[in-house]
Amino acid sequence: MTTSPLAQAVGDLEEETAVTLVQDKLAKGEAALSILEELQAGMNIVGERFEEGEYFLSELIYAADIFKKAGAPLQEELKSATQSSYGTLVLGTVKNDIHDFGKDIVATVMGSNGIKVIDLGVNVEHQAFVDAVKESGATLVGMSCLLTTVFDDMKDAVQTLKDAGLRDQVTVLIGGGPVDQATADYVGADYYCKTAQDGVIAAKKVLGVN
Amino acid sequence: MSEESLKLLAEREKRINDAIALRKPDRVPVWHGVPGPYPSERLGITREEQMMDVERSLEANFQTALYYQSDMVELMPPIGATLDPLGYRNLKWAGHGLPANSGWQFVDEEVMKPEEYDELIYDPSDFMVRKYWSRAYGKLAGLAGLMPLREGQGYFAAPFAFAALGTPAGQEALDALRVAGAVGLKTVTALAGHGRRLAEAGFPSSWAAMAQPPFDFVGDFLRGRKGVMLDMYRCPEKLEVAAEKMLPMAIEMAVRGSKMSHNPRVFVAIHGGVEGFMSLDQYKRFYWPTLQRLLVALAEEGLSPFVLVEGRSNSRLETMADIPAGKVCYWFDHVDMRRAKEVLGGKACIAGNVPVSLLTVGTPDDVRAYCKDLIDNVAVDGGFIMGPSGQTEDVKIENVKAMVDFTKEYGAY
Numbered sequence: 012m013t014t015s016p017l018a019q020a021v022g023d024l025e026e027e028t029a030v031t032l033v034q035d036k037l038a039k040g041e042a043a044l045s046i047l048e049e050l051q052a053g054m055n056i057v058g059e060r061f062e063e064g065e066y067f068l069s070e071l072i073y074a075a076d077i078f079k080k081a082g083a084p085l086q087e088e089l090k091s092a093t094q095s096s097y098g099t100l101v102l103g104t105v106k107n108d109i110h111d112f113g114k115d116i117v118a119t120v121m122g123s124n125g126i127k128v129i130d131l132g133v134n135v136e137h138q139a140f141v142d143a144v145k146e147s148g149a150t151l152v153g154m155s156c157l158l159t160t161v162f163d164d165m166k167d168a169v170q171t172l173k174d175a176g177l178r179d180q181v182t183v184l185i186g187g188g189p190v191d192q193a194t195a196d197y198v199g200a201d202y203y204c205k206t207a208q209d210g211v212i213a214a215k216k217v218l219g220v221n
Numbered sequence: 222m223s224e225e226s227l228k229l230l231a232e233r234e235k236r237i238n239d240a241i242a243l244r245k246p247d248r249v250p251v252w253h254g255v256p257g258p259y260p261s262e263r264l265g266i267t268r269e270e271q272m273m274d275v276e277r278s279l280e281a282n283f284q285t286a287l288y289y290q291s292d293m294v295e296l297m298p299p300i301g302a303t304l305d306p307l308g309y310r311n312l313k314w315a316g317h318g319l320p321a322n323s324g325w326q327f328v329d330e331e332v333m334k335p336e337e338y339d340e341l342i343y344d345p346s347d348f349m350v351r352k353y354w355s356r357a358y359g360k361l362a363g364l365a366g367l368m369p370l371r372e373g374q375g376y377f378a379a380p381f382a383f384a385a386l387g388t389p390a391g392q393e394a395l396d397a398l399r400v401a402g403a404v405g406l407k408t409v410t411a412l413a414g415h416g417r418r419l420a421e422a423g424f425p426s427s428w429a430a431m432a433q434p435p436f437d438f439v440g441d442f443l444r445g446r447k448g449v450m451l452d453m454y455r456c457p458e459k460l461e462v463a464a465e466k467m468l469p470m471a472i473e474m475a476v477r478g479s480k481m482s483h484n485p486r487v488f489v490a491i492h493g494g495v496e497g498f499m500s501l502d503q504y505k506r507f508y509w510p511t512l513q514r515l516l517v518a519l520a521e522e523g524l525s526p527f528v529l530v531e532g533r534s535n536s537r538l539e540t541m542a543d544i545p546a547g548k549v550c551y552w553f554d555h556v557d558m559r560r561a562k563e564v565l566g567g568k569a570c571i572a573g574n575v576p577v578s579l580l581t582v583g584t585p586d587d588v589r590a591y592c593k594d595l596i597d598n599v600a601v602d603g604g605f606i607m608g609p610s611g612q613t614e615d616v617k618i619e620n621v622k623a624m625v626d627f628t629k630e631y632g633a634y
């Protein structure tokens with residue numbers, strides 16, 4: 012895979028370049044979603060360098076801030092799509108995990124595709140998913156997870172839904188950097204979503220929308 | 222003071238000072254850390270009381286010292302009593318934001334905005350009172366309205382200088398300060414008495430004065446961990462100038478505290494400079510230069526910085542060796558102690574490293590084995606003090622006892 016200049020700028024912590032490139036792309040009419048994907052690819056570079064010991068926590072934090080700043084102008088674009096609602100998604104980053112960018116994107120993209128989102132935030136208690144489903148009657152639950160060390164928390168969260176007798180009522184979608192199909196099998200989720208867009212496709216399928 | 226305790230006090234003091242001066246004491250010195258679970262489990266003095274009740278807290282510290290009989294006594298002063306009436310936001314402790322049986326936790330947040338560096342650098346004292354106090358202490362919000370402290374001279378300024386204190390927020394601040402002042406005075410007086418009481422019972426205090434590494438002064442209390450990391454990229458020069466500005470203040474504070482307490486050891490905690498948080502290059506640019514000058518200045522004053530190096534520090538050792546010999550003690554958390562000895566031998570005393578995790582979940586036999594290894598391979602020619610790797614909050618009492626007793630038995634040179 013070739014790395015786009017935007018992804019490279021994020022990966023190299025070139026803040027100004029990243030911000031300018033996003034603006035240029037928007038001005039040229041590029042789709043917000045594809046710009047986001049490039050930003051995300053940049054974060055993957057950062058993640059790899061962190062893993063290899065080239066980057067430290069300071070770089071991770073700086074990259075996170077660049078992502079937020081550069082991505083800010085995309086939000087409006089993403090939000091403005093549709094207003095009607097096909098169904099409700101309860102969304103959160105699982106307990107002991109505080110990564111929220113991916114989850115926020117999912118919230119925005121789902122919302123712009125006509126799915127109402129109840130965002131529980133990060134480090135979400137298992138029971139909070141249950142409470143929110145009960146209260147809203149949601150049929151979709153989305154869990155975001157960026158740390159392999161909290162896969163068991165995600166598993167427990169799914170189990171808590173089961174214990175509350177809600178598992179048949181809801182479809183569980185999961186996603187986040189290190190998550191894959193094997194994770195979905197392990198934690199007992201229904202769909203693994205590689206991107207927020209995959210999440211929309213899965214959600215629409217479940218809700219019977221085209 | 223009985224002759225026996227006078228003798229013990231002198232022996233213990235000499236043992237520690239010999240180790241710091243890189244001489245070989247009669248045996249490896251050892252200290253037991255903060256009281257941890259002993260007061261609540263054995264004396265019925267709760268964690269909350271240890272933060273809030275000045276007498277009972279110091280009694281807990283004293284009784285714990287008598288129980289462990291180690292070479293120096295570390296104290297967590299009952300600061301909750303003063304912080305509480307002021308509504309301090311950045312510390313939680315048992316019964317005050319945390320469950321009854323927990324230790325205390327610092328709450329990291331951004332108190333100063335990046336745009337405010339210039340103001341801090343221009344007049345740190347004014348910044349401290351009007352910006353830091355008013356934000357970090359919930360009850361002191363009213364101080365934010367004061368006029369800049371430096372403008373308060375002469376007579377015409379008076380109404381303007383004090384007007385903010387007439388507002389409801391100002392009155393609330395004054396009420397809180399009245400209460401906190403009374404408790405603060407009581408605490409400070411009691412602390413002096415406590416030091417004497419320990420000495421009379423034959424125990425040196427570990428340290429009385431403190432100094433903050435300049436980088437952490439900015440990072441811990443003003444910009445927060447995240448803020449200071451962003452500043453290394455976005456406004457590195459300001460961060461450096463602010464740290465420079467803090468340096469003489471840190472030195473002054475430590476020297477004054479040591480003179481008042483007649484205790485040459487100065488506690489310095491390294492938070493933000495550890496491995497993982499920043500690269501070695503960043504450490505060398507932002508963290509070490511002002512820390513090093515702090516250590517050198519304290520050494521020149523005849524003091525001994527006791528530096529708690531939290532987290533991992535293997536890659537920092539070579540840099541940390543650049544200090545005057547026989548003055549500094551590095552208290553290690555996670556480090557390869559053999560390598561630390563190799564790199565720092567002949568330069569600095571090394572201390573600690575008995576993992577708090579081992580003291581918490583291990584057995585006395587595990588602890589003895591760990592200590593034996595340190596005595597056999599690290600303590601060899603002096604310049605070493607046995608102790609825990611950090612705060613002994615949830616440790617097992619019998620494990621700490623094993624660390625102390627074993628070192629006293631097996632650690633003779």
Ligand code: B12
Nearest residue numbers: 058108109110111113153155158159186187188204207210
């Ligand atoms: C930014 C970042 C941080 C920031 C987070 C800031 C924030 N507010 O979110 C900070 C600095 C705080 C951070 C902290 C830590 N991090 Co981090 N972090 C990252 C990094 C570089 C990027 C993550 C990111 O935002 N990506 C961009 C977003 C848009 O992508 P995404 O989350 O994957 O989401 C997309 C899809 O996955 C999908 N998706 C995600 N969730 C969901 C959910 C549903 C329902 C659906 C449908 C789709 C979906 O949609 C999104 C858009 O398409 C990753 C590296 C990486 N490759 O992921 C490491 C990484 C996740 N972090 C890691 C680590 C180790 C940590 C720390 C433990 C570091 C430390 N020593 O303190 C802490 C943990 C804190 C905690 N308890 O959570 C490791 C995890 C390793 C592992 N084995 O699990 C990684 C992989 C880095 C690495 N390679 O080592 N981190």
